[in-house]
Amino acid sequence: MKAKLEKITPRDEDFSQWYTDVCLAAKLISYSHTKGSVIICPYGYAIWENIQKILDSEFKKLGHENVQMPMFIPESLLNIEKEHVEGFAPEVAWVTHGGNEKLEERLCVRPTSEVLFCDYYKDLIHSYRDLPKLYNQWCTIVRWEKTTRPFLRSREILWQEGHTMHATKEEAEKETLQMLKVYENFQRNVLALPVIVGLKTEKEKFAGAEKTYTVEAMMYDGVALQNGTSHYFGDHFAKAFDITFLDKDNQLKTPYQTSWGVTTRMIGATIMTHGDDHGLVLPPKIAPIKTIFIPIGNDENVMKTINDIAKNLEDNTYQIDTSDKTPGFKFAEAEVKGIPVRVEVGLKDLGNNEVTIVRRDTLEKIKVPVSLASKKIEELLETIQKDMYQKAYERRNTMLYEAKTYDEFKNIAQNKPGFIKINWCGETECEEKIKEDTGLKSRCIIEEEDADGKCIVCQKEGKKKIYFGKQY
Amino acid sequence: MKAKLEKITPRDEDFSQWYTDVCLAAKLISYSHTKGSVIICPYGYAIWENIQKILDSEFKKLGHENVQMPMFIPESLLNIEKEHVEGFAPEVAWVTHGGNEKLEERLCVRPTSEVLFCDYYKDLIHSYRDLPKLYNQWCTIVRWEKTTRPFLRSREILWQEGHTMHATKEEAEKETLQMLKVYENFQRNVLALPVIVGLKTEKEKFAGAEKTYTVEAMMYDGVALQNGTSHYFGDHFAKAFDITFLDKDNQLKTPYQTSWGVTTRMIGATIMTHGDDHGLVLPPKIAPIKTIFIPIGNDENVMKTINDIAKNLEDNTYQIDTSDKTPGFKFAEAEVKGIPVRVEVGLKDLGNNEVTIVRRDTLEKIKVPVSLASKKIEELLETIQKDMYQKAYERRNTMLYEAKTYDEFKNIAQNKPGFIKINWCGETECEEKIKEDTGLKSRCIIEEEDADGKCIVCQKEGKKKIYFGKQY
Numbered sequence: 001m002k003a004k005l006e007k008i009t010p011r012d013e014d015f016s017q018w019y020t021d022v023c024l025a026a027k028l029i030s031y032s033h034t035k036g037s038v039i040i041c042p043y044g045y046a047i048w049e050n051i052q053k054i055l056d057s058e059f060k061k062l063g064h065e066n067v068q069m070p071m072f073i074p075e076s077l078l079n080i081e082k083e084h085v086e087g088f089a090p091e092v093a094w095v096t097h098g099g100n101e102k103l104e105e106r107l108c109v110r111p112t113s114e115v116l117f118c119d120y121y122k123d124l125i126h127s128y129r130d131l132p133k134l135y136n137q138w139c140t141i142v143r144w145e146k147t148t149r150p151f152l153r154s155r156e157i158l159w160q161e162g163h164t165m166h167a168t169k170e171e172a173e174k175e176t177l178q179m180l181k182v183y184e185n186f187q188r189n190v191l192a193l194p195v196i197v198g199l200k201t202e203k204e205k206f207a208g209a210e211k212t213y214t215v216e217a218m219m220y221d222g223v224a225l226q227n228g229t230s231h232y233f234g235d236h237f238a239k240a241f242d243i244t245f246l247d248k249d250n251q252l253k254t255p256y257q258t259s260w261g262v263t264t265r266m267i268g269a270t271i272m273t274h275g276d277d278h279g280l281v282l283p284p285k286i287a288p289i290k291t292i293f294i295p296i297g298n299d300e301n302v303m304k305t306i307n308d309i310a311k312n313l314e315d316n317t318y319q320i321d322t323s324d325k326t327p328g329f330k331f332a333e334a335e336v337k338g339i340p341v342r343v344e345v346g347l348k349d350l351g352n353n354e355v356t357i358v359r360r361d362t363l364e365k366i367k368v369p370v371s372l373a374s375k376k377i378e379e380l381l382e383t384i385q386k387d388m389y390q391k392a393y394e395r396r397n398t399m400l401y402e403a404k405t406y407d408e409f410k411n412i413a414q415n416k417p418g419f420i421k422i423n424w425c426g427e428t429e430c431e432e433k434i435k436e437d438t439g440l441k442s443r444c445i446i447e448e449e450d451a452d453g454k455c456i457v458c459q460k461e462g463k464k465k466i467y468f469g470k471q472y
Numbered sequence: 473m474k475a476k477l478e479k480i481t482p483r484d485e486d487f488s489q490w491y492t493d494v495c496l497a498a499k500l501i502s503y504s505h506t507k508g509s510v511i512i513c514p515y516g517y518a519i520w521e522n523i524q525k526i527l528d529s530e531f532k533k534l535g536h537e538n539v540q541m542p543m544f545i546p547e548s549l550l551n552i553e554k555e556h557v558e559g560f561a562p563e564v565a566w567v568t569h570g571g572n573e574k575l576e577e578r579l580c581v582r583p584t585s586e587v588l589f590c591d592y593y594k595d596l597i598h599s600y601r602d603l604p605k606l607y608n609q610w611c612t613i614v615r616w617e618k619t620t621r622p623f624l625r626s627r628e629i630l631w632q633e634g635h636t637m638h639a640t641k642e643e644a645e646k647e648t649l650q651m652l653k654v655y656e657n658f659q660r661n662v663l664a665l666p667v668i669v670g671l672k673t674e675k676e677k678f679a680g681a682e683k684t685y686t687v688e689a690m691m692y693d694g695v696a697l698q699n700g701t702s703h704y705f706g707d708h709f710a711k712a713f714d715i716t717f718l719d720k721d722n723q724l725k726t727p728y729q730t731s732w733g734v735t736t737r738m739i740g741a742t743i744m745t746h747g748d749d750h751g752l753v754l755p756p757k758i759a760p761i762k763t764i765f766i767p768i769g770n771d772e773n774v775m776k777t778i779n780d781i782a783k784n785l786e787d788n789t790y791q792i793d794t795s796d797k798t799p800g801f802k803f804a805e806a807e808v809k810g811i812p813v814r815v816e817v818g819l820k821d822l823g824n825n826e827v828t829i830v831r832r833d834t835l836e837k838i839k840v841p842v843s844l845a846s847k848k849i850e851e852l853l854e855t856i857q858k859d860m861y862q863k864a865y866e867r868r869n870t871m872l873y874e875a876k877t878y879d880e881f882k883n884i885a886q887n888k889p890g891f892i893k894i895n896w897c898g899e900t901e902c903e904e905k906i907k908e909d910t911g912l913k914s915r916c917i918i919e920e921e922d923a924d925g926k927c928i929v930c931q932k933e934g935k936k937k938i939y940f941g942k943q944y
Contacts, residue, residue, distance in 0.1 A: 033549055033591055034542035034579065042537035042607070049538065065514035066521065070506035071581075071612055071628050072565075077505055090571050093544075095581065097566040098616035098627075107506065109543075109567065109581075119505055135514070140543055140612070144570035155570075156543050 005332050010277050015221045022271055023150045025336050026280040036148045036155035040264070043337065046288035047267050048158060052138060054190060054285075055160065055262070058182050064134040064162060069116040071139070072107035077115050081240045084114060087207020091143045093155075109142040114208065114233075114259060117163040118241040121255075128167055128247045131255060132175075136162040151268030152225065152472050159263035165255045167247065169234070172256035176232040179260040180213045183228040191270050192283040192385060193217050194393035195227060196419070196467065198444025203428050206259075210234040215262075216443045216467070219272040222399045222417025224443050224469040227269050230260035268472075273392050274361075280338030281361055283388050284381040291318040291377055292339045294330045296346030305355065305370055306345050312374035315381070335360060340384050341377055361388050406456045409468075413438040419469040421446070423462030425455035433457055434468060443467040477804050482749050487693045494743055495622045497808050498752040508620045508627035512736070515809065518760035519739050520630060524610060526662060526757075527632065527734070530654050536606040536634060541588040543611070544579035549587050553712045556586060559679020563615045565627075581614040586680065586705075586731060589635040590713040593727075600639050600719045603727060604647075608634040623740030624697065624944050631735035637727045639719065641706070644728035648704040651732040652685045655700040663742050664755040664857060665689050666865035667699065668891070668939065670916030675900050678731075682706040687734075688915045688939070691744040694871045694889025696915050696941040699741050702732035740944075745864050746833070752810030753833055755860050756853040763790040763849055764811045766802045768818030777827065777842055778817050784846035787853070807832060812856050813849055833860050878928045881940075885910040891941040893918070895934030897927035905929055906940060915939040 006025040009017040023029050028044030040048065056066070072095060079085050092108040110116065117135065124130060138160045148154050162179060166172040180197060187193040196216045205212035206229060215228040235254040238244075247253045274281040284290050291313065293306045310318055319339075321330050327344070334342045344356040354367045357376060361384050368376045399418025403409035412420050420440070424430060431442050434457060444467055451462030478497040481489040495501050500516030512520065528538070544567060551557050564580040582588065589607065596602060610632045620626050634651060638644040652669060659665040668688045677684035678701060687700040707726040710716075719725045746753040756762050763785065765778045782790055791811075793802050799816070806814045816828040827845050829838045833856050840848045871890030875881035884892050892912070896902060903914050906929060916939055923934030 030592060030595065032542050032588070034544045034546060034588075037542035037544065039542065039592055040540040042539055045538050045540055048540075066517050067514055068512040068517055068520075068630060070504050070509035070511065071614070072506045072509065074505060074507075092571065093567045093579075094569040095565045096568045099562050099564065107565075116504070116506075120502060120511055123502060142543070158540060 005329070005336055008277060008279060008336070011220065011275070018275075018277075019268075019272060020150065022275050022279050022336075026338065028267070028271075028280075029150045036145060038150050038154060040158070043288065044267065047270075047282070047286060048264055050286050050288060051266060052160075055182070055186060056138070058186065059136050059160075059162065062134070062178065062182070064136045064164075067135050067137050068139070069110075069113050069120065069137055071110055073110055073115060074105050074107055076105060077119060078108055080115060080118075081208050081237055084208035084237075088112065091145070093142045093144055110139075111141055111143045112259075112261070113137070113141075113161055113163065114237055115241075117259075118237050118243065118257075121165050121238075122241050122243045125165060125243055125245050125255060127245055131165060131167045131245060132171065133165040134162075134175075135164065136160055149268075149472070151264050151271070157263050157265075159261050161259060161261040164258045165238070165243070166257070167245070167253070167255060169256050172234075172258050173232055176211070176213060176230050176258045176260070179258070180215065180230040183215050183230065183260070183262055187215060187217065187227060187266065187269075188389065190283065190285045191266060192389040192392060193227070193269055193273055194389065194396045196444065198446050198467070200229070200444060201428070201431055201442045201466070203431055204442055206231045208233065208236060210236065214444050216419075216469075217269045217273065218396045218399060218419060218469070219269065219472070220275070220395070221272075222470070224419065224471040225265065225269045225272070226471065227266055228260075228262040231258060233257040233259070274388055275338070278332075278363070279336035281388070282338035282340060284340040284385045287317070287338065287340050289317055289319045289337070289339050290315055290381055291341045291343060292334045293318065293320045293343045293345060294327055294334065295320070295322065296327045296344060296348075299347055301350060302345050302347065305350060306343070309343065309355070309370070309373045309377070314378055331358075335363075341380050343373065343377065359384060361391070403456060404453065409434070409456055410438055413440050413468075417470070419443055419467045421465055421467050422456045423451040423453045424464050424466045425458055425460045426463040427455075427458065427460075430455055430457035438468075439470065440468040441471055443469050443471075477801070477808060480749060480751055480808070483692065483747070490747075490749075491740075491744060492622065494747050494751050494808075498810065500739070500743075500752075501622045508617060510622050510626060512630070515760065516739065519742075519754070519758060520736055522758050522760060523738060524632075527654070527658060528610070530658070531608050531632075531634065534606070534650065534654070536608045536636075539607050539609050540611070541582075541585050541592065541609055543582055545582050545587060546577050546579055548577060549591060550580055552587060552590075553680050553709050556680035556709075560584065563617070565614045565616055582611075583613055583615045584731075584733075585609065585613075585633055585635065586709055587713075589731075590709050590715065590729075593637050593710075594713050594715045597637060597715055597717050597727060599717055603637060603639045603717060604643065605637040606634075606647075607636065608632055621740075621944070623736050623743070629735050629737075631733050633731060633733040636730045637710070637715070638729070639717070639725070639727060641728050644706075644730050645704055648683070648685060648702050648730045648732070651730070652687065652702040655687050655702065655732070655734055659687060659689065659699065659738065659741075660861065662755065662757045663738060664861040664864060665699070665741055665745055666861065666868045668916065670918050670939070672701070672916060673900070673903055673914045673938070675903055676914055678703045680705065680708060682708065686916050688891075688941075689741045689745065690868045690871060690891060690941070691741065691944070692747070692867070693744075694942070696891065696943040697737065697741045697744070698943065699738055700732075700734040703730060705729040705731070746860055747810070750804075750835070751808035753860070754810035754812060756812040756857045759789070759810065759812050761789055761791045761809070761811050762787055762853055763813045763815060764806045765790065765792045765815045765817060766799055766806065767792070767794065768799045768816060768820075771819055773822060774817050774819065777822060778815070781815065781827070781842070781845045781849070786850055803830075807835075813852050815845065815849065831856060833863070875928060876925065881906070881928055882910055885912050885940075889942070891915055891939045893937055893939055894928045895923040895925045896936050896938045897930055897932045898935040899927075899930065899932075902927055902929035910940075911942065912940040913943055915941045915943070
């Protein structure tokens with residue numbers, strides 16, 4: 001077997017190239033001839049299926065139902081909410097012809113579906129009895145990005161978008177925060193990402209939203225990834241679409257709306273947070289294959305041992321690599337694919353009644369008696385999940401800064417990757433000045449922490465603590 | 473509660489209107505402002521999710537893996553296989569602008585993904601070790617249909633498309649038939665559809681395929697629905713795309729290809745086969761809610777009884793309707809939605825220690841002792857599944873004809889809905905004459921039955937038995 005693994009650029013030499021190399025070497029994606037779109041290969045798609053399964057179950061537990069809306073939005077429908085169309089029109093793909101005929105009205109491929117849901121809700125909602133409406137859809141959206149990068153920024157995006165309508169402002173605000181929490185918990189507990197959550201500024205919020213909450217992840221290189229958002233719309237869209245309901249008190253009222261979404265970008269964040277020079281490192285809870293068994297030598301006793309250990313595993317997402325590649329190649333391949341636990345079973349170890357277990361996160365090798373192997377694997381999967389979070393959390397903390405003056409801010413911004421916390425007056429002017437001077441954009445307003453000094457830019461009264469950082 | 477159920481046109485009065493009424497009244501779909509597309513509502517989408525779950529598991533058991541290909545096909549890529557582009561180009565949607573810029577090359581929204589998969593396979597396949605490739609994707613495709621009908625014919629279609637590549641002709645042919653069998657079994661055993669499978673004629677086969685196998689369902693009104701196809705491509709596409717592999721014998725060879733797909737049309741077939749004047753009738757195996765409990769009167773003992781029966785059910789897809797609607801309204805709603813088993817629990821019955829169970833398929837009411845209710849519900853769900861198939865099978869059989877002469881054929885075609893079997897010479901000319909004379913199109917060649925007489929049209933030697941019928 002002459003198969004050769006693709007070379008991965010060292011992570012600290014060129015992080016961007018390392019990322020692309022890992023995506024290709026781990027066979028997560030492949031390039032296509034459709035510019036700006038990638039193919040999501042079986043291993044990459046299996047991660048997305050795991051994400052879908054877990055999140056979909058969380059959504060449903062909270063009463064959400066899945067629907068499927070049209071993929072196309074007539075231009076006149078997109079134009080109904082002013083801020084929204086201004087935000088999205090410059091980056092949509094337009095269908096102008098169907099078959100051989102020019103369309104009377106051009107259609108955009110949905111970049112997001114607020115207007116489609118509003119159009120639907122207008123038909124559905126008439127009485128307080130029709131509320132709340134808690135809908136979600138899993139679909140592909142299109143945004144005509146100029147520069148693209150696998151999972152992070154693509155012309156086609158696989159995502160879910162929740163869209164809900166509520167009788168009261170309070171209920172809608174509660175929903176917005178509840179779904180933010182679902183995203184935060186999922187990213188912390190399943191993807192092992194030590195995310196920071198907060199509120200987007202006026203400048204950075206979603207086109208048409210009243211408030212946008214964000215889940216901000218910090219990559220290995222200190223650069224931010226906006227990794228999920230939850231929007232509170234108030235009644236802007238509902239008013240624009242003339243959606244009303246008769247409330248219990250017999251008054252005609254306008255309902256309040258939210259939307260929230262996460263994309264395959266979460267796969268990118270997982271790679272960029274945990275990966276290393278050997279390739280992908282997957283948290284056990286999201287790994288399509290949690291344990292891989294590699295037989296060393298073609299021996300009956302080796303195979304019997306593997307089958308015995310495997311059948312005692314509680315979790316059956318394991319693989320036994322019986323291909324005709326060399327053990328060394330199989331080890332490397334298991335590493336590139338980020339499989340959390342590798343079990344090497346050979347006659348030499350079996351002579352001592354042992355097998356060798358290798359942790360992907362630390363590459364530590366552990367000799368374990370055959371009889372204890374299944375239990376040890378289960379334990380390790382839990383340990384790895386926890387340790388991966390802890391390691392990422394500690395690394396992230398070394399890249400969180402607080403700047404007390406603008407000079408200090410500019411100095412950190414220039415020399416150290418990461419997020420910088422400052423006191424801020426709340427004005428877009430100061431936010432824009434920081435962007436112009438340093439290239440850093442606001443990440444999020446920290447809601448649970450008040451400013452404890454003047455705005456570092458304008459020296460006026462500080463109102464909020466806010467994070468700034470570079471972003472992908 | 474003044475809620476009123478939407479009126480359903482009697483099935484035998486206007487079948488087409490009945491179908492639309494059921495789709496709307498059961499809240500399976502809703503119309504949108506995107507012409508030619510519908511909204512799939514929560515209840516309709518839940519049926520699709522059940523279909524996906526079962527089929528996806530079957531595909532994976534047989535070694536298939538899911539991927540996600542681009543949604544857009546550059547025009548030059550679509551143009552590579554001649555028959556294919558001629559078949560599809562007249563019915564695709566074209567994206568000509570991205571943002572504010574005109575694209576250098578226009579892109580079609582995929583009407584099917586053969587060319588995308590071939591483009592991908594060209595990169596992936598080099599050695600016999602790379603074969604077979606067994607890929608599938610769940611996605612939306614677009615075909616610019618002039619006339620549309622919910623689930624049956626829409627500009628946007630939710631479907632799955634399997635695409636596989638094999639080292640030998642035999643293996644590819646085996647895969648084509650295997651997937652046809654998966655579709656047939658699923659439709660028979662899960663959707664309770666007594667389908668007929670066979671081979672499409674040269675005229676009716678898929679654009680670019682060597683052979684197209686089809687699953688033909690017959691609706692209540694005797695009209696056919698092509699309800700799934702499995703194609704054998706030979707090496708046409710592989711040659712057009714210059715895909716080759718080095719075989720074990722060191723010879724450079726061209727691989728053999730298949731594709732196969734089913735769509736939400738299967739939901740339409742289920743409605744049109746089993747539904748009645750009260751609405752939808754769902755086979756238990758695909759029903760999102762298998763059992764609905766309706767309390768009569770607001771009483772503690774009623775609710776306790778319901779909870780006791782429900783918690784003993786093996787299958788937990790039940791619902792307890794505690795809304796403030798009247799029991800009569802709830803009964804009607806459960807009927808419209810086609811919920812297989814309805815359990816009415818009220819004080820009067822409880823006085824005799826009984827509950828009333830109603831079968832949706834027959835509307836039969838059965839009084840059952842409380843202690844036996846859970847067991848009876850489980851039994852009924854199995855019985856209903858079987859009985860629904862049997863009833864549809866018997867009805868279908870009354871609409872299967874065999875015509876020995878062309879006059880007999882024309883007579884049946886004009887007077888009786890259904891499928892007509894004939895001896896056929898195999899020539900497209902005779903097939904087209906039938907179409908011209910009667911409007912009937914060929915459904916499928918019956919592979920296991922040879923002709924036993926002359927072609928009823930041209931009187932030349934009969935080669936095949938073939939079904940003709942009207943189609944949706």
